Amino acid sequence: MATPDFVLSLREKIGTASLWLAGVTAVVVRDDETLLVRRADTGAWTPVTGIVDPGEHPADAAVRETLEEADLHVVPERLASIGVTDEVVYANGDRAQYLDHTFVMRYVSGEPSPADGENTEARWFRLDALPPMGPDMLSRLDAALAGEQAARFGTSSS
Template sequence: MATPDFVLSLREKIGTAPLWLAGVTAVVVRGDETLLVRRADNGAWTPVTGIVDPGEQPADAAVRETLEEADLHVVAERLASIGVTGEVVYANGDRAQYLDHTFVMRYVSGEPSPADGENTEARWFGLDDLPTMGADMLERLDAALSGEQAARFGMTPR
């Protein structure tokens, strides 16, 4: 599902006005590889991302989003970073800003596939052979793959 029902309900009331939402980035690691998906809306390669549902724990959202978007079973291992994104303006004019929680996810099972239509591809990339990505996604990957035990605070808004 591309846009959660609770966001659609809010949009009926506020139109395209900015929304402040909790988001997750799931950096799935398998050995010396990481999972990336190619977004259907803009063609960009990114880790799995998504919106936290009302009342949902962010780590649970990262697990759910990875299953929904890439058909992989994963376990959240640690919070790598937390920060505020810049404002995002979608093609339909909707505006949002996210409090992003980036998690390191351990691969359990499954073969990556673009499971829900939000992405056109899902596949493993070697850590030394990543495709071109935006600076914000590279920053999230760096935090997740750094091996640091403490979470980083305050991503650079883009």
């Protein structure tokens, strides 16, 4: 997994202590399909996700992450939800919790491919034929695909 340099720098100082990070989820929509990627670390199908770099606008991070992870050019259309994840504990013991910004992204161009090694597959799924996903990712997809104009404000599941 590609860990941003600023996170590696923080880890040198705090070890595996929990970090509070801004994250994004990019729900890319094309007609009656959505883009999903299969994560290399867990094998789970998810929308594109990533960490917001210091000083970066979350919508710009969603565009960047989609290009880096799936080789697609997209445009943000709206903020669908803001939520807080449960704490994540990675295989190396690092812990983090994320303020997630889920965006609806409009497809512009490109063919999906696992571009940066964080994923093993990237492809379109019909909205009525999604693969199994965890409740958190399904909630993000639901918020993005519901067509609501206002963003949802999620609460922690803990």
